[in-house]
Amino acid sequence: MKIAIAGAGAMGGRFGSMLSTTENPVTFIDLWAQHVQAINAHGLLVHTDHGDERVHVPAYLPQDVHGSFDLIVLFTKAMGIAPMLTALKPVITPQTHILVLGNGIGNIETISRFVPKDQIIAGVTVWSAALNGPGEITMKGDGGVTLEALGSNEAPFFKQVVQVLQDAGLKPTASHDVLAAIWRKAALNSVLNTYCTILDCNIGEFGQLPDHDAMIDGVLSEFSQIAAKQHMHFDAADTKQLIVAQFPDDKNGLHYPSMHQDMAKGRKTEIDFLNGYIAKVGARKHIATPINAMLTALVHSKEKLNELQSSREKVATPV
Numbered sequence: 654m655k656i657a658i659a660g661a662g663a664m665g666g667r668f669g670s671m672l673s674t675t676e677n678p679v680t681f682i683d684l685w686a687q688h689v690q691a692i693n694a695h696g697l698l699v700h701t702d703h704g705d706e707r708v709h710v711p712a713y714l715p716q717d718v719h720g721s722f723d724l725i726v727l728f729t730k731a732m733g734i735a736p737m738l739t740a741l742k743p744v745i746t747p748q749t750h751i752l753v754l755g756n757g758i759g760n761i762e763t764i765s766r767f768v769p770k771d772q773i774i775a776g777v778t779v780w781s782a783a784l785n786g787p788g789e790i791t792m793k794g795d796g797g798v799t800l801e802a803l804g805s806n807e808a809p810f811f812k813q814v815v816q817v818l819q820d821a822g823l824k825p826t827a828s829h830d831v832l833a834a835i836w837r838k839a840a841l842n843s844v845l846n847t848y849c850t851i852l853d854c855n856i857g858e859f860g861q862l863p864d865h866d867a868m869i870d871g872v873l874s875e876f877s878q879i880a881a882k883q884h885m886h887f888d889a890a891d892t893k894q895l896i897v898a899q900f901p902d903d904k905n906g907l908h909y910p911s912m913h914q915d916m917a918k919g920r921k922t923e924i925d926f927l928n929g930y931i932a933k934v935g936a937r938k939h940i941a942t943p944i945n946a947m948l949t950a951l952v953h954s955k956e957k958l959n960e961l962q963s964s965r966e967k968v969a970t971p972v
């Protein structure tokens with residue numbers, strides 16, 4: 654199976670590195686030229702629980718990729734999906750399947766604008782990773798993948814994908830209700846990613862805060878109301894269990910969520926696909942979602958402050 658990782662940052666780097674241990678050829682595709690150059694020059698430097706290694710996988714800018722792929726694993730941010738698929742149009746054929754495991758609600762709808770539903774495999778992952786700089790990632794802790802073929806889980810290609818993920822040690826589980834899994838993961842991210850970003854802490858530290866219970870319950874109760882309105886299966890108690898399961902150091906306790914990483918780098922976050930989605934639907938359907946609306950406003954305010962501070966620094970730096 655010819656595999657491309659489109660968006661070879663933290664998670665793309667992790668999945669590409671692990672998949673490259675199987676017999677299937679892997680190609681990295683990323684928009685960041687310096688990152689692509691570093692991977693091609695020295696391999697991707699990967700810090701793991703078992704030491705450091707260099708992973709040698711060819712990397713390309715989207716406009717330089719040729720040929721076609723059986724599977725494109727999308728690991729851009731939610732807002733990067735449409736630009737990446739637009740750039741990859743020439744290498745997407747009717748045989749190409751797109752696997753999307755990124756965070757947020759609405760990714761399937763975005764991808765459906767580019768390929769028919771039966772070419773999409775959707776899911777979620779609680780593996781974690783951090784992009785340290787060009788050509789270097791950290792991938793520690795434990796995780797898993799939940800996925801479903803939007804065509805049929807009985808399709809031979811889907812079974813092959815599950816086997817390849819299994820061979821790579823990525824711990825896949827085939828699901829028959831991936832939308833419920835996506836909502837559960839989005840709720841987890843709307844708690845962990847958002848609070849850790851606002852409070853500037855990692856997941857283990859958040860778990861030690863005396864008020865973490867009330868903070869979790871506030872977000873999840875509004876998720877429950879919006880899910881019920883949309884006829885979506887959502888179990889707040891089960892989601893809370895999954896959140897609490899991330900606190901130990903050997904799970905994701907030492908991890909700074911991807912939103913925290915984005916904020917630290919002065920990038921836009923995925924807040925509009927998480928708490929922001931709940932607040933937006935709440936406003937449209939006249940359901941009060943004050944907690945998710947306030948958290949969304951706080952994260953957008955931090956993004957704005959980053960922007961103001963960096964433009965002040967630019968003005969202050971002599972040329």
Ligand SMILES: NC(=O)C1=CN([C@@H]2O[C@H](COP(=O)(O)OP(=O)(O)OC[C@H]3O[C@@H](n4cnc5c(N)ncnc54)[C@H](OP(=O)(O)O)[C@@H]3O)[C@@H](O)[C@H]2O)C=CC1
Pocket residue numbers: 659660661662663664665683684685688728729730731732733754755756757778779780781782783784910911915920921922923
């Ligand atoms: N990091 C983690 O531990 C986890 C992340 N996820 C999810 O996986 C997906 C990929 O995340 P992650 O690997 O952390 O991301 P990274 O920032 O490490 O990079 C992923 C890719 O997204 C692009 N990108 C980064 N920021 C932006 C932005 N503001 N706008 C558009 N494109 C951007 C990068 O492109 P460029 O080369 O141009 O920078 C890169 O190709 C996200 O949906 C994330 O929520 C899920 C589970 C865990």
Ligand SMILES: CC(C)(CO)C(=O)C(=O)O
Pocket residue numbers: 756778779780781782841842845846905908909910911912
């Ligand atoms: C690892 C995890 C689950 C932490 O919230 C995540 O999805 C992220 O960092 O975006």
